[in-house]
Amino acid sequence: MRYLTIALPKGRLLEPILKIFAEAGVTAEGVSEDSRCLVFTREELGIRFVLAKPADIPTYVEYGAADLGVVGKDVLLEAGKDLPELLDLGVGGCRIVAAVPAGSGVTDVTQLETGSRIATKFPRIARSYFNQRGLRVEIVKLNGSIELAPGVGLAEAIVDLVDTGRTLRENGLVAVNNIAYVTTRLVVNRSSYKEEHERIAGIVGRLRAVSPVSQAARQPAATPASVAQAASMGPSQVTRLAPAAPAAQGAPVTPVSQMAQKAVGANA
Numbered sequence: 001m002r003y004l005t006i007a008l009p010k011g012r013l014l015e016p017i018l019k020i021f022a023e024a025g026v027t028a029e030g031v032s033e034d035s036r037c038l039v040f041t042r043e044e045l046g047i048r049f050v051l052a053k054p055a056d057i058p059t060y061v062e063y064g065a066a067d068l069g070v071v072g073k074d075v076l077l078e079a080g081k082d083l084p085e086l087l088d089l090g091v092g093g094c095r096i097v098a099a100v101p102a103g104s105g106v107t108d109v110t111q112l113e114t115g116s117r118i119a120t121k122f123p124r125i126a127r128s129y130f131n132q133r134g135l136r137v138e139i140v141k142l143n144g145s146i147e148l149a150p151g152v153g154l155a156e157a158i159v160d161l162v163d164t165g166r167t168l169r170e171n172g173l174v175a176v177n178n179i180a181y182v183t184t185r186l187v188v189n190r191s192s193y194k195e196e197h198e199r200i201a202g203i204v205g206r207l208r209a210v211s212p213v214s215q216a217a218r219q220p221a222a223t224p225a226s227v228a229q230a231a232s233m234g235p236s237q238v239t240r241l242a243p244a245a246p247a248a249q250g251a252p253v254t255p256v257s258q259m260a261q262k263a264v265g266a267n268a
């Protein structure tokens with residue numbers, strides 16, 4: 001029996017993800033953010049855990065270097081990979097929003113001037129969102145601290161993740177449009193899913209039973225057929241399916257703890 005390899009993301013989501021895996025009886029012993037070792041083998045489970053940068057996890061799974069991967073929907077949308085999602089683990093819930101300086105008078109991105117600059121670490125998601133609305137803007141790719149950009153004249157608006165809303169507030173910004181709700185997903189390599197369907201389905205079943213969004217009615221068990229269907233859905237379609245209702249100017253942002261149920265709706 002070969003090892004099933006599961007790629008887990010380094011960073012702040014690692015701990016809640018490990019907790020779900022432990023509750024599901026798929027304990028990733030020894031895996032820790034502080035460890036310098038990146039591969040952890042559980043002989044008795046036939047599972048190997050690997051720790052990777054979140055943005056790289058879709059690549060490991062796409063190439064089959066990992067059979068399964070745990071990764072945020074934001075990363076999946078941005079990566080634009082054709083990876084079937086098996087489960088919403090319901091952690092890391094937050095929103096991707098468009099935000100502008102408070103007091104700018106802009107209450108919707110359609111009011112931005114043509115050629116406005118939009119700073120983001122999600123250029124694919126941002127471009128797709130603005131293109132779909134026929135808005136001609138310049139997307140400026142940054143790697144972090146996105147909320148800094150409008151205040152120093154780099155951009156008129158940003159597209160970024162919002163969790164508690166504190167970073168927006170403290171930098172004088174308000175969310176004007178919701179682009180997507182994101183949570184953490186379990187994704188699979190398509191060949192692995194065919195070849196190791198029984199073992200993978202077993203792990204998915206255990207995780208589903210303990211996942212915060214485990215209501216069976218909302219998450220029907222994935223089958224090879226449904227996975228094939230999901231796989232045929234391109235990233236642009238997924239983006240189109242994400243909710244895009246305007247956010248009320250200065251509206252309070254829902255914290256992570258209250259996002260999990262809402263986020264299920266984005267898992268269409």
Ligand code: PRP
Nearest residue numbers: 144145146160161162163164165166167
């Ligand atoms: C993320 C995100 C926002 C912030 C949102 O940044 O990009 O900046 O968290 O959280 P809040 O709504 O609770 O304030 P992260 O901490 O990952 O750092 P980065 O800006 O360097 O990407």
